[in-house]
Amino acid sequence: MKESEFKNLYDKYFDSIRRYIYYRSSDQALATDVAQNCFLKLWEKKDFLHKKNIKSLLYKMATDEFINHWRKQKREREFANEHFEIKSNEAENENQEIINYRKKMQLILSGLGERQRSVFLMNKMDGLTISEIANYLGLSIKAVEKRMTQAWKYIKLEAGKK
Amino acid sequence: MDESKMNKFLKKGYIKFSKSKDQIWEEVFSKKMTSNKQESKMFSLHSFFPQKRFSYAVAATVLVLLGVAYFNYEDNSLASEEAEVVYKISKEEFAEIESSTMFESLFIEDQEVDYFFNMHVANQIVDE
CATH class of the missing domain: 1.10.10.10 (Winged helix-like DNA-binding domain superfamily/Winged helix DNA-binding domain)
Structure with a gap:
């Protein structure tokens, strides 16, 4: 996989993966870290990747990464206590x-x-x-x-x- | 709760992250790409040396083969010279034999034996 192809995948899927983890964790920092790690892993494995089902692969990687993180941090953190935030496009006119x-x-x-x-x-x-x-x-x-x-x-x- | 109102709200809503994906790309991935390019350059420099070693090995092998071929050629030429000497000697010997009295005597008819003996062999003995 070339750098330009990787950049295309990044532009296309990074936000979706980050949002997915945020939907699950309500934790912005964690969502960003997980999405970032997924793409770093994707870059490391770029030579062995098939172009089909990359999106599914990314979701799978993100889920695994999230679960691993959740297991490690289980004692320290309760995601249910995190406050889920949604911004509105009409924020100024709210x-x-x-x-x-x-x-x-x-x-x-x-x-x-x-x-x-x-x-x-x-x-x-x-x-x-x-x-x-x-x-x-x-x-x-x-x-x-x-x-x-x-x-x-x-x-x-x-x-x-x- | 009004379902359509909620759908509309969620559809228009978005999650605001502290860093955009472009910022993360600049901070994390563009550095990664640059270091990766440098690594690949380093790798190509390192890979030059094994290739050079390989070419040296090929050159050394060719030299050894040329050396072996040269010595083989020299051995063969010496052997052929030796064979020629042996051939020459045998030829001279053969000429001597051919011209020798003994050899001539083989072709003498019975009635000529006395004449031959008187003419050649007796004279030769006298000469010696």
Whole structure:
């Protein structure tokens, strides 16, 4: 793989991988580190890579890296306590209602299980289809649908409470 | 909760990271690429020496083969000279034999033996 090809892959997938880890961990620094490490590993293995399914490979690498990190830091860190943040494109024009809505959503999403949240936000924020998510994460379509349903149930339940 | 409102909110939303992917590229990956290029240059310099050693080895082998071939050639030429000497000697000997009285006597008819003996052999004995 040439440097230019690697740069193309980086430009194309770095943000998606970083967002995916952020959806799971709610930790920006960790998401950046994991995405960075994935691409460093990809560069090291560039001579042995097939161009097909690079995106799936990157998601797999990112998941493994995240799990390893999570295991190491399990005692020190609780991801559930991290505050999940979403910025709005309309931030400058945000009125109080939108600000309140955003805060509410962030709170609900922070409480959502990381597996459900990642699948849910990959679908809602990144616009990936259920089958794409299943393909990238190495899950069955049914498993992804189940996580989506669980996410919806939780969000509706929590929104009703608050 | 209104589902369409939430979808719209999430669709427009984004995650703001402290560093953009371009900044990370500049800080981490562009350095990596530069060092990688330097490594590959170093590697090509190192790889020059084994090639040079290989060419030296080939040159040395050729020299050894030329030396062996030269000495073989010299040995062969000496042997052929020796063979020629042997041949010459034998030729001279043969001429001597041919001209010798003994050899001539082989071709003498029975009735000429007395004449031959008187003419050649008796004269030769007298000469000696």
